[in-house]
Amino acid sequence: MSKAILFSCLFLCLLAKSFAQSFNDSIQQLRFANYLFESGQYRFALEEYNRFAFTYSANDTVLSRTIHCYRFLKMHQKALENTPSFFSKDASSYSRIESFALIKFYIDINDFNSVSNVVSSSSLLKLNEKHNFQMGQFLLERKWETAYSFFIAHQDVHPKLMNLSIETVNFSFKSPSMAAAMSAILPGSGKVYAGRWQDGLISFIFVGANAFQAYRGFSKYGKQSTYGWIFTGITLGFYSGNIYGAFKATKDYNKKAELKFINEAKDILYSIF
Numbered sequence: 001m002s003k004a005i006l007f008s009c010l011f012l013c014l015l016a017k018s019f020a021q022s023f024n025d026s027i028q029q030l031r032f033a034n035y036l037f038e039s040g041q042y043r044f045a046l047e048e049y050n051r052f053a054f055t056y057s058a059n060d061t062v063l064s065r066t067i068h069c070y071r072f073l074k075m076h077q078k079a080l081e082n083t084p085s086f087f088s089k090d091a092s093s094y095s096r097i098e099s100f101a102l103i104k105f106y107i108d109i110n111d112f113n114s115v116s117n118v119v120s121s122s123s124l125l126k127l128n129e130k131h132n133f134q135m136g137q138f139l140l141e142r143k144w145e146t147a148y149s150f151f152i153a154h155q156d157v158h159p160k161l162m163n164l165s166i167e168t169v170n171f172s173f174k175s176p177s178m179a180a181a182m183s184a185i186l187p188g189s190g191k192v193y194a195g196r197w198q199d200g201l202i203s204f205i206f207v208g209a210n211a212f213q214a215y216r217g218f219s220k221y222g223k224q225s226t227y228g229w230i231f232t233g234i235t236l237g238f239y240s241g242n243i244y245g246a247f248k249a250t251k252d253y254n255k256k257a258e259l260k261f262i263n264e265a266k267d268i269l270y271s272i273f
Helices: 002-038 042-055 060-072 076-082 084-088 096-108 112-121 127-140 144-153 159-170 176-185 189-193 197-221 226-272
Strands: none
Touching: 002 042, 002 060, 042 060, 060 076, 060 096, 076 084, 076 096, 084 096, 096 112, 096 127, 096 226, 112 127, 127 144, 127 159, 127 226, 144 159, 159 226, 176 189, 176 226, 189 197, 189 226, 197 226
16 A cells, blocks of 8 residues: 555656656747747747747747747748638637737738728727727828828827828829829929929920921921931820820829838837837
8 A cells, every 4th residue: 555655656746747847848948939039030939939839838929929920021821821720710819919919910911801800809909009000000001081080089099190190191192194294285394293303304305305306307308308207206205205204203203102101100000019
């Protein structure tokens, strides 16, 4: 009987030691993964977090940091493939840090329907946090007037988002049709309107110089002047290109401004959460 008790005690001691060793190993592995993550070594951190999740149960911090690693490495499709259970959960069941990680992930891939779903479903996000994400989403979707109206109705949004919404509604976007019409009347003026002074001046000189040469040819040799018709063709080519170029330059101007606002909105959302 005493031998059985002794054996049982020895077994329990060994079992406890094994559990303690396993617990210590998990703590050390997690510390190492966190160190890699915090030092910006995301590829190695991702390997450690995945190894930890496979060996032990992954908590919300491990899952959220795993998603962040995929984001920083621009491996969004891999994240969807390798952590399907994380993305298939009910939006209301995510913790705060999981919700933040998931929202940023969906912002990266411009999946704004999923952003709205997580924000509206979460019971752990504070009201002003939800407002920040909602307003940020309007800015990311280029809904400048809607974002501004939202800011007027919800004064608890982040000051940086407020300022950005004011900047967007006050920004003067250019009209491509206006630029094309201006260049049709005065070559080069449409590009000047789009902020490309040098291109506008070059267009004016090229169209004007070739038109002058065509005029010279016809004045000197009459309507049958080969010289005049050649330069007329060249002039029409430059003239048409000048109109199209002004139209495109204005669209590029607007696109560049929109991209600047979108990147600023993303930077603000990423920095405040």
